[in-house]
Amino acid sequence: MLSCDAIRDAVEEYGDMLYRTCVLMLGNVHDAEDAVQETYITYMRKAPPFSDSEHEKAWLLTVAANKCRDMLRYRKRHITEPESVLDTLVQDSESSYILEALMMLPDKFRIVLTLHYIDGYKVEEIAGMIGKSASAVKMRLQKGRKLLKEAYRKE
Amino acid sequence: MKDDKLRKAAEKITMPDDLKNRILDQCSEISANEKRCGIDHNTVSGVERVQSHPIRRTLTAVAACAVLAAGVGTGIHFMPKSGGSESASSTSEKELDVDESALPADISVIFNNDFVCEGSRELTEEQRNDIKYIVCGFDWTEITQEEFGNIDEADSIYWFEAVDGAYIYTLTLYDNDRAFFVRNTPEDQSEDSGAEVNGIYFRVKSAEIVEKMTEYFSSGDETEVPDGEAVPPLAGIAEREYKEIGYSSDNPLSEEQRLALDKLVSETEFRLEPNCNAVYRVPAYFFTDTDAESSLTYFYSTGVAEVREYGKTWFYQFDFDKFSKAVDEILFPDSIYSGADLVCRNMLNENVTMHAMKLCENKTLSDEGRQAMYSFLSNARFRKVDDFDDIQTYICTPSCDWYSRKLGFESYDFFCEESCWSMIFYDCGKLEVIDYSSGEQEVGYYLYDDNIGLDTAVHDAFPEFSSSYPLFGSLYKMGEIKVNGEVVEERMVKNLSNAFFGYDYSNNVVNDSFRSEEPVYTIETSAMQTEAGEEYTLTIRVYKDGTLEYNDTEGKIHSFDKLGFPEPMGEPLLTFDIETALDPDFYE
Incomplete structure (x- = not known):
């Protein structure tokens, strides 16, 4: 099991990245907080070995993304109240508009756009992460970009 | 819109301090608990939500009474194996030994009620x-709903339920290392509950x-074969209305299905015998007549069939695998596909490039490869399903090969960019076909049951993939495996x-015997038959x-002096990986 100091370091290093990704994937602050919190607890308990910080980052992001996907699957079966979260998280309206537009997209497009444009992962890496082919990811990125552009114009 | 704008906007979302503090507080608490108790309390707090449960297949009151009457009528009587053939009084003696305090209070409730299976x-x-x-x-540990995950009760082996006031208690046992106890409410179990x-x-x-549990139920007294003529499975199905009792609904059978099932049972060898081993397990298929629900x-x-009719019970043995395939084709005719129906129409077109990707390695399919894959697909059988929920996939990092294998994920991805078509085989028996040639992405999900055929086809299609394929094959297809005797x-x-x-595996030295040095790991399979009909146990020895x-089937010892370690790990991967594979904590 990892020490609390190690977790503190990991929170400082990757906390913002994980939180941001979870918020954008889930569109819900409370669920995002749960996902991030559980990710770190899993990390503490498993204490997986890593060769470098990239591995560590990838592992944390993957665990968090899988938790988000579980939550999204849960939502498919249960009606949950939509929540507007960005007003409280992002103060300036310009940034808020584009993120609101992103949040309006269906899950499958929002997730690949977040991972690619915000977290900086390559198509092949996202394919491995979400269990789709690289071609499918490319298609989602392409269509997601188009949808985002349309949604942003409306905003 | 610039992509950079999206990134910059997102960077304004930062983790709140109170969340950081909560995480650190919880870590401290877990750490303190570990130190204090020396055990894992699994105190992860998370969202406590209950997933929807499928409606259990239950009979109507009439049928339930018939079952009960049959059970009592045939005098089925079980004793735990440890009790041997002791008298019934052993139960009350044993009751004194039951340490119910070993159970969490919530589990105990199930036993204070009339629970059913x-x-x-x-x-x-x-x-x-x-x-x-x-x-x-057994030691029961409380877990969160998230840890409970998406469990498919249809795969369970044993399932028990009790109702107490506002709560429903279920105990579900699976055939691997999973056993769950859940308490929730009828509303929680409703699909529509929000x-x-x-x-x-x-x-x-x-x-x-x-x-x-299996040992217990297997050790019951054998039942008497009832007097009179035995009623066969699906008796009178050609003449009477029948239905299959599914997990979420009852499925009335069409006349065509009934006739096909009648033909199937008449062609299947059912051997009558006194046997009650199967009772109380979750059946793979369950049929009853529609009118009286008496049969x-x-x-x-x-491989056991159980027939109950008018208070009598008969047990039969039969070849389940063969029977199951035929039943699936009768019950789910629209869901069964030949691989040929799924293949990209251009798969055999020499002018179109077919690619294949295993993990992160991309290859172009040769003509022989196309033919091998096409041949496999044409002969394989696929069953269409709505979706996959449980394929665990992980990120591909620069050392993706290592990472993916470490986490047990492997797939073959075939794609044809010109035709906008992709086919992904997951080695857990799942196939995803993506076709976006129409401009819209169409995804189909299928289950397949021929992993070995797929492996053979892929290795025929891609000899270059085979360089990393163990010469002794895949252990998980070889039954029981022992490591250092365990x-x-x-x-x-x-x-x-x-x-x-x-x-x-190209650096292959052949010897007559194993090295005298004590290995770190000795891995053995159970005895297998060679093509010549001789007994063979594969033994793999890994040294420090x-x-x-x-050892091969002819007794020759193949040795590999040096194993390749994928960059950038640069550490003894083999030792690490075997350790990880055998480490229970890895599966926590």
Whole structure:
């Protein structure tokens, strides 16, 4: 099991990245907080070995993304109240508009756009992460970009 | 819109300080608990939500009464094996030994009620006590709903339920290391429920609980074969209305289906015998006549069929695998596909480039490769399903090959960019076909059951992939595996098998005997038959310096002096991976 100091370091290093990704994937602050919190607890308990910080980052992001996907699957079966979260998280309206537009997209497009444009992962890496082919990811990125552009114009 | 704008906007979202503090507080609490108790309390707090449960297949009151009457009428009487053939009084003696305090209070509730098992089949008080005795012998750990995950109860082996006031308690045992106890409310179990609920979950991580339950139910007195002519499975199905009792609904059978099932049972060899082993397991198929629900036929995956009619019960043995395939084709005619129906129409077109990707390695399909894959697909059988929920996939990092194998994920991805078509085989028997040639992405999900055929086709198609393929094959296809004399848990075999992929097997030295040095790991399979009909046990020995040896079917020892370690790991991957594969904590 990892020490609390190690977790503190990991929170400082990757906390913002994980939180941001979870918020954008889930569109819900409370669920995002749960996902991030559980990710770190899993990390503490498993204490997986890593060769470098990239591995560590990838592992944390993957665990968090899988938790988000579980939550999204849960939502498919249960009606949950939509929540507007960005007003409280992002103060300036310009940034808020584009993120609101992103949040309006269906899950499958929002997730690949977040991972690619915000977290900086390559198509092949996202394919491995979400269990789709690289071609499918490319298609989602392409269509997601188009949808985002349309949604942003409306905003 | 600039992509950079999106990134910059997102960077304004930062983790709130109170969340940081909460995480650190919880870590401190866990750490303190570990130190204080020396055990894992699994105190992870998370969203306490209950997943929707499928509606259990239960009979109507008429049928339930018929089952109960049949159970009592045939005098089925079970004793735990430890009790041997002792008298019934042993139950009460054993009751004194049951340490119910070993159970979390919430689990104990199930035993204070009249609980039933699959199909509303009721249990005697003696059976309930015996089951309690078994359940109390294990350590139950409370888990969160998230840890409970998406469990498909259709895969369970044993399932028990009790209702107490506002709560429903279920105990579900699976054939690997999973056993769950769940408390929730009828509303929670409704598919339509949108309410937040407070389910409580416990888990036992041991395959032993299922073994003990099976041992218990197998050790009952043999039933007498009832007097008179035995009623065969699906009696009178050609003449009477029948239905299949599914998990979420009853499925009335069409006349065509009934006639096909009638033909199938007449062509299947059912051997009558006194046997009650299958009872109380979850059946693979369950049929009953529609009008009176007086004739019940259960088919179990253990190769036992149970027929109940008018208070009498007959048991039969039969070849389940063959029967199951035929039943699936009758029950789910629209869901069964030949691979040929799924193949990209251009797969055999020489002018179109077909690619294949295994993990992160991309290859172009040769003509022979196309033919091998097409041949496999044409002969394989696929069953269409709505979606996959449980394929665990992980990120591909620069050392993606290592990372993916470490986490036990492997797939073959075939794609044809010109035709906008992709086919992904997951080695857990799942196939995803993506076709976006129409401009819209169409995704189909299928189950397949011929992993070995797929492997063979892929290795014929891609000899270059084979350089990393262990010469001795995949361990997880070889039945029971022992490491240093200990049987490896089923969940670990797959990763253990994967630990041997990806090495350079071209550097092959053949000897007459194993090295005298004591190996770090000795891995043995159970006895297998060679093509010549001789008995053969595969033994793999892994030494401290990373050297690997194995014996072939002719008794020759193949040695690999040096194993390739994928960059950028640069550490002895083999040792690390075997350790990981065998480490119970890895599966936590």
